[in-house]
Amino acid sequence: MSQQSVIKFSNVTVSFDHRPVLDNIDFTLENGEFAYLIGQTGAGKSSFLRLIYRDLLPDSGRVQVADLDITSLPDKKVPYLRRRLGIVFQDFQLLPDRSVYDNVAFSLQVTGEKKSYIKQRVVEVLGMVGLSHKRKNMPNDLSGGEKQRVVIARALANEPRIMLADEPTGNLDPEASASIMELLKQINNRGMAVLMVTHDYDTVKQYPYRTLKLENGKIGDIAMDEL
Numbered sequence: 270m271s272q273q274s275v276i277k278f279s280n281v282t283v284s285f286d287h288r289p290v291l292d293n294i295d296f297t298l299e300n301g302e303f304a305y306l307i308g309q310t311g312a313g314k315s316s317f318l319r320l321i322y323r324d325l326l327p328d329s330g331r332v333q334v335a336d337l338d339i340t341s342l343p344d345k346k347v348p349y350l351r352r353r354l355g356i357v358f359q360d361f362q363l364l365p366d367r368s369v370y371d372n373v374a375f376s377l378q379v380t381g382e383k384k385s386y387i388k389q390r391v392v393e394v395l396g397m398v399g400l401s402h403k404r405k406n407m408p409n410d411l412s413g414g415e416k417q418r419v420v421i422a423r424a425l426a427n428e429p430r431i432m433l434a435d436e437p438t439g440n441l442d443p444e445a446s447a448s449i450m451e452l453l454k455q456i457n458n459r460g461m462a463v464l465m466v467t468h469d470y471d472t473v474k475q476y477p478y479r480t481l482k483l484e485n486g487k488i489g490d491i492a493m494d495e496l
């Protein structure tokens with residue numbers, strides 16, 4: 270894999286019940302690149318993401334993420350891989366009985382970071398997502414957009430090189446969606462690669478980046494006017 274790419278699929282095939290969902294796919298995400306992944310329901314977008322965080326192995330082909338070969342990665346190294354990825358999914362997956370601060374701190378505690386570093390880093394990432402003033406609140410006290418910001422702060426805490434976002438604006442109103450997109454844009458401008466699955470074509474048009482479409486098991490770049 271070149272120094273420039275952070276994700277590389279080579280001849281990747283995934284089948285369910287003998288039907289290929291991903292059919293001999295090649296794909297590269299460059300370091301610091303922002304890309305959308307679109308496609309109809311059932312096109313294979315979630316399966317595509319699952320390959321990247323090693324929740325699914327391909328039937329054939331090779332998947333490389335950062336400098337790791339996912340296809341030959343021992344199970345015990347999977348947590349190490351996942352710490353290199355910031356994962357932001359639609360159902361917010363926050364711990365409901367912990368404060369905003371503790372939800373973010375938790376992701377650093379599991380990696381065994383020092384207490385003083387955790388405190389500094391949590392304050393830093395909550396500042397980045399504009400939620401310093403909500404650090405003592407519980408997730409249920411927050412709006413949908415604010416919850417999504419906490420999820421993003423948590424994903425940023427380990428300083429990943431790649432952010433995977435599965436419909437991060439899916440459940441949000443237009444204003445909250447725009448603020449999440451501004452945040453992802455800002456994160457990308459700091460050099461992090463972002464791969465975002467979305468059905469939200471308005472957002473794609475408003476924030477134009479490279480757009481890939483999954484269709485009939487194949488992936489290809491598409492232009493804005495083809496949306």
Ligand SMILES: Nc1ncnc2c1ncn2[C@@H]1O[C@H](COP(=O)(O)OP(=O)(O)OP(=O)(O)O)[C@@H](O)[C@H]1O
Nearest residue numbers: 285286290308309310311312313314315316317483
């Ligand atoms: N574990 C599985 N066993 C059998 N079939 C599966 C499995 N996982 C996914 N599929 C099938 O593979 C296809 C692609 O599913 P996937 O969830 O990747 O699509 P998607 O593009 O993410 O869809 P959506 O937009 O609805 O989330 C679907 O037809 C789905 O039913």
